[in-house]
Amino acid sequence: MKIAVGAVLFAVGFGFAIARGAVPSSTTADGAESRDLHEHMMGFLDQLKTIAQHLQAGKTEECLEAATRMQELALSAKHLDPANLEEVPEEQRADHRRSFRIAMVQLLSELSLLEIELLEGKRDEAWARVSGSLFQLRESSHERFQSAD
Ligand code: HEM
DSSP: OOOOHHHHHHHHHHHHHHHHSOOOOOOSSSSHHHHHHHHHHHHHHHHHHHHHHHTTTTOHHHHHHHHHHHHHHHHHHTTSOOTTGGGSOGGGHHHHHHHHHHHHHHHHHHHHHHHHHHHTTOHHHHHHHHHTHHHHHHHHHHHHHSOOO
16 A cells, blocks of 8 residues: 555645634624534544544554544534625525535535445545545635635
8 A cells, every 4th residue: 555654744734734724713693603613623624634644554443433523523514604604795695505515515425435445445545535535625615615804
């Protein structure tokens, strides 16, 4: 299996890079939903770091547990509002909410495929997903749904 150490470190690194970014955590009237989304995101990041650290070492059980936890977070996060909802014209908000939910379900679907790859011992494929399509989904979602502030 050719999972480069550099690639694993890259994965952990990109997580920290986002964590360091100044992202506002309050967009709703009382800020509650947005804080909640922030907590979900920090959960995604923690679990993704666990996967990046354990995949190469063949610690599949730890990766499976982390992937499952991420699925649970995605199931819950799809019901939340995107952080930039109030920056969108009122007549477009229902569509924006729907798009956010679709992106979260796409994440759920990536995580389900990741789980299958882990269960089948396909670590190369699992890594290709984490550093490829899952990473891209995260990047594009952040562009679309993070607040501009
Ligand atoms: C594995 C995938 C993902 C990871 C590891 C991740 C991680 C993070 C992190 C670390 C933050 C920054 C929190 C902060 O510093 O304030 C963040 C913010 C955010 N992410 Fe994600 N994310 C992922 C996927 C997604 C997806 C799929 C969506 C949308 C469907 C999304 C929407 C957002 C939004 C709206 C924010 C801003 C939330 C706030 O106000 O704090 N993320 N994410």
